Amino acid sequence: MQINQEGTVTSAAGFTAAAIAAGLKGNDQLDLALIFSEQNCVTAAMFTQNQVAAAPVIVDRETLAIDNRIIRAVVINAKNANACTGQPGIENARRMQYVAANALTGTPEQVLVLSTGVIGVQMPMDKIEAGINAAAQYLSPENGRAAAKAIMTTDTIPKHLSVSVDLPEGTVTIGGMAKGAGMIHPNMATMLAVVTTDAAVEAVELQELLETAVNQSFNRISIDGDTSTNDTILLLANGASNVSLTDAASQAQFGDALNYLCRELAQMIVRDGEGATKFVEIQVTGARSAAEAHQVANTIATSPLVKTAFAGSDPNWGRILAAAGRAGVSLDQYKMNLWIGVEQPDDLQLVANGTPTGYAEADAAAVFAQDAFKIRLDLGLGAGSTAVWTSDLTHAYITINADYRS
Amino acid sequence: MQINQEGTVTSAAGFTAAAIAAGLKGNDQLDLALIFSEQNCVTAAMFTQNQVAAAPVIVDRETLAIDNRIIRAVVINAKNANACTGQPGIENARRMQYVAANALTGTPEQVLVLSTGVIGVQMPMDKIEAGINAAAQYLSPENGRAAAKAIMTTDTIPKHLSVSVDLPEGTVTIGGMAKGAGMIHPNMATMLAVVTTDAAVEAVELQELLETAVNQSFNRISIDGDTSTNDTILLLANGASNVSLTDAASQAQFGDALNYLCRELAQMIVRDGEGATKFVEIQVTGARSAAEAHQVANTIATSPLVKTAFAGSDPNWGRILAAAGRAGVSLDQYKMNLWIGVEQPDDLQLVANGTPTGYAEADAAAVFAQDAFKIRLDLGLGAGSTAVWTSDLTHAYITINADYRS
Numbered sequence: 134m135q136i137n138q139e140g141t142v143t144s145a146a147g148f149t150a151a152a153i154a155a156g157l158k159g160n161d162q163l164d165l166a167l168i169f170s171e172q173n174c175v176t177a178a179m180f181t182q183n184q185v186a187a188a189p190v191i192v193d194r195e196t197l198a199i200d201n202r203i204i205r206a207v208v209i210n211a212k213n214a215n216a217c218t219g220q221p222g223i224e225n226a227r228r229m230q231y232v233a234a235n236a237l238t239g240t241p242e243q244v245l246v247l248s249t250g251v252i253g254v255q256m257p258m259d260k261i262e263a264g265i266n267a268a269a270q271y272l273s274p275e276n277g278r279a280a281a282k283a284i285m286t287t288d289t290i291p292k293h294l295s296v297s298v299d300l301p302e303g304t305v306t307i308g309g310m311a312k313g314a315g316m317i318h319p320n321m322a323t324m325l326a327v328v329t330t331d332a333a334v335e336a337v338e339l340q341e342l343l344e345t346a347v348n349q350s351f352n353r354i355s356i357d358g359d360t361s362t363n364d365t366i367l368l369l370a371n372g373a374s375n376v377s378l379t380d381a382a383s384q385a386q387f388g389d390a391l392n393y394l395c396r397e398l399a400q401m402i403v404r405d406g407e408g409a410t411k412f413v414e415i416q417v418t419g420a421r422s423a424a425e426a427h428q429v430a431n432t433i434a435t436s437p438l439v440k441t442a443f444a445g446s447d448p449n450w451g452r453i454l455a456a457a458g459r460a461g462v463s464l465d466q467y468k469m470n471l472w473i474g475v476e477q478p479d480d481l482q483l484v485a486n487g488t489p490t491g492y493a494e495a496d497a498a499a500v501f502a503q504d505a506f507k508i509r510l511d512l513g514l515g516a517g518s519t520a521v522w523t524s525d526l527t528h529a530y531i532t533i534n535a536d537y538r539s
Numbered sequence: 540m541q542i543n544q545e546g547t548v549t550s551a552a553g554f555t556a557a558a559i560a561a562g563l564k565g566n567d568q569l570d571l572a573l574i575f576s577e578q579n580c581v582t583a584a585m586f587t588q589n590q591v592a593a594a595p596v597i598v599d600r601e602t603l604a605i606d607n608r609i610i611r612a613v614v615i616n617a618k619n620a621n622a623c624t625g626q627p628g629i630e631n632a633r634r635m636q637y638v639a640a641n642a643l644t645g646t647p648e649q650v651l652v653l654s655t656g657v658i659g660v661q662m663p664m665d666k667i668e669a670g671i672n673a674a675a676q677y678l679s680p681e682n683g684r685a686a687a688k689a690i691m692t693t694d695t696i697p698k699h700l701s702v703s704v705d706l707p708e709g710t711v712t713i714g715g716m717a718k719g720a721g722m723i724h725p726n727m728a729t730m731l732a733v734v735t736t737d738a739a740v741e742a743v744e745l746q747e748l749l750e751t752a753v754n755q756s757f758n759r760i761s762i763d764g765d766t767s768t769n770d771t772i773l774l775l776a777n778g779a780s781n782v783s784l785t786d787a788a789s790q791a792q793f794g795d796a797l798n799y800l801c802r803e804l805a806q807m808i809v810r811d812g813e814g815a816t817k818f819v820e821i822q823v824t825g826a827r828s829a830a831e832a833h834q835v836a837n838t839i840a841t842s843p844l845v846k847t848a849f850a851g852s853d854p855n856w857g858r859i860l861a862a863a864g865r866a867g868v869s870l871d872q873y874k875m876n877l878w879i880g881v882e883q884p885d886d887l888q889l890v891a892n893g894t895p896t897g898y899a900e901a902d903a904a905a906v907f908a909q910d911a912f913k914i915r916l917d918l919g920l921g922a923g924s925t926a927v928w929t930s931d932l933t934h935a936y937i938t939i940n941a942d943y944r945s
Contacts, residue, residue, distance in 0.1 A: 185864025185872045185893075217857045219873070219894025252857020253895050362861045437843065438940055445941030451623045451658020455768045458591030466591045467625070487591075488625025489659050528937050534844055535851030535933075 134390050140295020141277020144308035145331040147172050147373030149272040152279035155264025157212035157250075157257065163283035165264040168207040168327055169237060169272050174369035175336050176204040176245070177343040181364035187216035189246040190363060192226040196242055202336050204369060205243040207327055208233045208265055209284050211312075212250040213257070216362035225256045232262050236269035247325050247365055249286055249312060281310040284325055287533050288313045292401040298390045300383045303376040305332040307387075307394050313402040324351060326366040326398060332387060333372030342388050343368045350395035353521045354403050354434075403522045408529025411443050412522065416478055416509040417457075419470075420517035425462045429512065430521045432460035440526035448473065448497035450483045457510060468513030473500045478507035540796050546701020547683020550714035552737040553578050553779030555678040558685035561670025563618035563656075563663065569689035571670040574613040574733055575643060575678050580775035581742050582610040582651070583749040587770035593622035595652040596769060598632040602648055608742050610775060611649040613733055614639045614671055615690050617718075618656040619663070620729060622768035631662045638668050642675035653771055655692055655718060655729040687716040690731055693939050694719045698807040704796045706789045709782040711738040713793075715800050719808040729769040730757060732804060738793060739778030748794050749774045756801035759927045760809050760840075809928045814935025817849050818928065822884050822915040823863075825876075826923035831868045835918065836927045838866035846932035854879065854903035856889045863916060874919030879906045884913035 143150045149169045157164040178197055180190050197204075208229055215222050226248070230241040237244075248256075281291035295308035309328035334342070347366060368391075378384045404412050415434050420426035433439055436456040442449040450471055458464060467487040474480030482490050483497060500506050549556045555575045563570040584603055586596050603610075614635055621628045632654070636647040643650075654662070687697035701714035715734035740748070753772060774797075784790045810818050821840050826832035839845055842862040848855040856877055864870060873893040880886030888896050889903060906912050 183861060183864040184870045185860050185875075214857070217860050217872070217890065217893060217895070219892065221894070252855070252861060253890075255895075362857075362864065437936075441937055441940035444937065447941065449658070451620070451768075454591050454623050455589060455658060458589040458768065464590045466623070469591075484623065484659075486625065487623060488627070489623070489661075526937065527941075528934050530843075531847055531850065531932065531934050531937060534847035535853065 134393065135297045137295045137297070140308050141293040142168055142280060142308045142310045142327055142329050143274045143277035144295035145306040145329045145373070147331055147371045148308070148329045149274050150276040150280040151268040151271040151273065152276055152283035153264055153268045153271065155210070156260045157210060163279060164211045165261070165268055166209045166280035166283040167233065167265070167268045167272065168280065168329065170205050170369065170371040172371040172373055173203045173205060174371045175334060175339055176202045177336070177340040177368040179343060179347055179366050181361055183362050185217065185362050187214050187248060187363040188218055188222035188226040189215055189248045190365060191223060192230065193245045193365070196230070196245060199242060203243060204245055205239045206233055206237050207245045207247060207367060209247040209325065210261060211284055211286055213248060213254055214250045214252050214363050215248040215256050217253040218255055221255055225258055228258060229261060229265065232265045236266050245367060249284065249325055249363055252362060277308065277310070284310070284312045286312060287407050288405055290405055292398055292405070294394055294397050296390045296394050298386050300376060300386060301380070302383060303374060305330060305374045305376045305387060307390055309394050309398055311398040311402060313405050324361070324364045324402065326351065328366070328368045328394065330368070330370045331372065331374035332370055333375070333377040334370045338378065338384065339368060339370055342391055345388060346391045346395040349392050350399040354399050354523070400522055403524050406524040407533045408527040409524030410504070410527055411525040412505040413443055413524065414478070414507040414520055414522055416507065416518065416520045417512065418509060418518040419511040419513045419515060421515040422517040423519055424517070426517040426519040427521070428462050429457050429460045429510070430519050432456050433510070434521045434523035437526055440523065443501065443525035444527045446498065446502045448483070448501045453508065453510065454484065464512060465514070470511040470513065472509045473497065473506060475500055475503050475506050478509035540799065541703040543701045543703070546714050547699040548574055548686060548714050548716045548733050548735050549680045549683035550701035551712040551735045551779070553777045554735045555680050556682040556686040557674040557677040557679065558682055558689035559670055559674045559677065561616070562666045563616060569685060570617045571667070571674055572615045572686035572689040573639065573671070573674045573678060574686065574735065576611050576775065576777040578777040578779055579609045579611060580777045581740055581745055582608045583742070583746040583774040585749060585753055585772050587767055589768050591623065591768050593620050593654060593769040594624055594628035594632040595621055595654045596771060597629060598636065599651050599771065602636070602651060605648065609649060610651055611645045612639055612643050613651045613653060613773060615653040615731065616667060617690055617692055619654060619660055620656045620658050620769050621654040621662050623659040624661055627661055631664055634664060635667060635671065638671045642672050651773060653731050655690065655731055655769055658768060683714065683716070690716070690718045692718065692729070693813050694811055696811055698804055698811070700800055700803050702796045702800050704792050706782060706792060707786070708789060709780060711736060711780045711782045711793060713796055713800050715804055717804040717808060719811050729767045730808065731769070732757065732772040734772070734774045734800065736774070736776045737778065737780035738776055739781070739783040740776045744784065744790065745774060745776055748797055751794060752797045752801040755798050756805040760805050760929070806928055809930050812930040813939045814933040815930030816910070816933055817931040818911040819849055819930065820884070820913040820926055820928055822913065822924065822926045823918065824915060824924040825917040825919045825921060826868070827921040828923040829925055830923070832923040832925040833927070834868050835863050835866045835916070836925050838862050839916070840927045840929035843932055846929065849907065849931035850933045852904065852908045854889070854907045859914065859916065860890065870918060871920070876917040876919065878915045879903065879912060881906055881909050881912050884915035
């Protein structure tokens with residue numbers, strides 16, 4: 134597998150992109166992107182589980198249901214989520230499909246729409262329509278990074294990557310971009326990701342590959358099912374490499390590459406979480422099942438008290454055990470063991486059988502002072518384990534979110 | 540019902556208290572309290588549902604189980620929670636019972652122990668023992684307010700109140716004190732409350748009265764079952780008024796007074812939440828059941844994005860609907876209606892059938908700029924309703940919690 138840190142959503146053959154300043158963000162910032170494929174794309178998708186789904190999510194679900202998942206274009210705007218906008222919002226999302234289809238000589242049912250930004254405000258359709266029409270003039274394989282910039286909201290850096298895999302049948306490339314989220318509850322701020330590949334994959338297999346990858350990446354930075362109004366990840370496969378993933382071994386290799394790409398994008402989101410200054414891996418081992426391990430790990434990873442302790446470089450591990458204790462999983466506190474470390478999470482044992490060890494406070498503080506470190510909580514109950522990634526909760530998070538709309 | 544804002548845990552006849560500076564907080568601050576009754580107290584109690592329960596919670600549960608709930612003294616310390624301290628912690632909690640019993644001529648099984656403060660550090664038993672022995676010399680009905688001060692951690696004001704009720708059988712008094720919690724997840728910072736009464740009540744009835752009151756008060760500022768390692772509320776009834784609650788009407792009147800007292804103490808905790816500058820009542824109506832209304836209201840009340848919007852005086856109501864949508868209750872976003880107001884939550888309608896109304900942004904901002912305001916979300920699904928109380932999430936919360944231990 135070749136990794137290209139400069140790779141983007143247009144690294145796979147046959148994909149082009151455009152990004153323009155449609156006037157949504159102001160100050161000539163990029164705020165609208167198109168992704169386009171001349172060839173039809175088999176498409177897999179996963180959407181928010183929030184019952185207050187945004188209009189583009191509702192429209193995309195309908196589109197993918199009626200059209201056998203053949204897509205050629207994706208239009209994405211920042212600054213307005215088109216959520217909680219009622220029937221006018223639905224009509225505006227459909228209008229975006231229609232305008233993009235007209236500009237790109239496709240049909241509306243071959244266009245997906247993604248939006249991110251403020252909730253509860255109708256879309257400025259004059260700017261959006263003019264933006265789509267203008268962007269359609271600038272489609273190019275060179276614009277992948279610009280597209281990653283256009284979809285940013287509170288992100289501070291564009292997030293993109295590509296990987297290539299040499300299979301017996303030939304080389305295939307996967308490229309992707311993502312935008313991030315408020316990291317205290319990534320579920321509540323919008324996560325968008327678009328991944329493209331020139332491999333030829335059947336629709337059912339593509340959806341399975343996407344779900345496997347998301348469960349090991351984007352779902353490790355959020356509580357399952359606890360998502361924003363707009364969260365969406367798309368995977369478009371246009372087959373332009375002429376390499377079909379018919380062989381099981383090739384599929385597995387492709388799957389590994391897709392997992393890697395999604396995990397890297399997800400970790401980029403954590404590192405660039407709103408106000409985040411630390412990247413923390415939380416491992417839970419010794420659970421009765423992987424599901425229970427995940428539940429405990431996510432409760433720790435989203436605990437404001439744990440995350441403020443990270444921000445203060447304070448190895449206040451009592452908060453970690455306390456978070457585990459309210460995770461809704463049956464536990465025995467006297468079987469709990471806790472380690473921390475920088476490279477490995479087993480460098481320093483803080484808790485043995487629910488009781489503090491005689492560790493030196495300075496050693497623990499030295500680990501928590503790092504920009505990145507790892508924690509392992511063993512529950513002593515079984516063989517289930519998981520790892521999730523989280524950040525600290527800082528003053529900057531409050532600043533960003535206390536007045537996000539202005 | 541007579542309300543006494545200066546009333547305390549010693550307002551009911553027969554209760555005394557003491558508070559001293561045992562050297563736990565330093566700087567001669569009060570940090571250890573005793574509550575004492577010459578007469579035996581029938582006792583009701585509710586404890587944290589956290590499976591990582593602190594040593595005093597474990598010991599109190601045992602004590603109340605073996606001794607038919609007859610209690611005469613409560614010893615409370617701040618600064619150390621005696622949680623995640625293993626078997627030594629259990630022994631220290633028992634030692635606190637024993638020392639208090641010796642000092643007060645009771646038996647250890649008639650003493651309950653409450654602790655709050657940092658987790659994972661063994662109790663400084665020399666200071667604790669000396670403190671209990673010293674405090675026992677100063678028991679007086681005058682020390683109720685001092686006791687409320689001694690149990691404070693990040694609280695900025697002591698929280699106490701008493702109410703008296705004239706029943707046909709005579710007058711009974713209920714007094715109480717509480718200490719607060721980090722308000723982003725009150726479940727994680729410790730909430731302690733001790734309520735005393737001179738009414739004579741049977742144990743079973745007393746427990747029922749307490750549970751009813753807590754469900755309408757302290758459980759309205761927290762997610763049920765999602766509590767800290769130490770959360771405890773005690774209700775001690777010593778019968779010193781010689782008024783027995785045998786009559787159903789009298790019991791109901793007493794219950795109303797207890798509910799009022801607990802609701803007031805709970806709201807004091809919200810108002811004094813860590814870094815809180817706003818007090819917000821969140822009503823959910825039109826739910827299928829009261830339980831579903833409560834689940835939605837609590838998800839809104841604990842959403843960091845909602846609470847940071849409160850901090851910024853930003854009427855970003857999309858976050859309120861989005862929080863409802865992830866609450867785990869089946870909803871129809873197009874049936875949702877949302878109002879806000881200062882005195883009543885129906886002054887200004889922001890959302891009708893899931894779509895923004897044509898309200899003036901300045902009107903909404905004027906409500907959110909207040910120190911206290913109300914929100915009502917109607918789900919349009921049934922007759923279930925609830926109200927919960929929450930605060931905003933501010934920079935001060937981060938400051939308090941990023942370095943709580945130092």
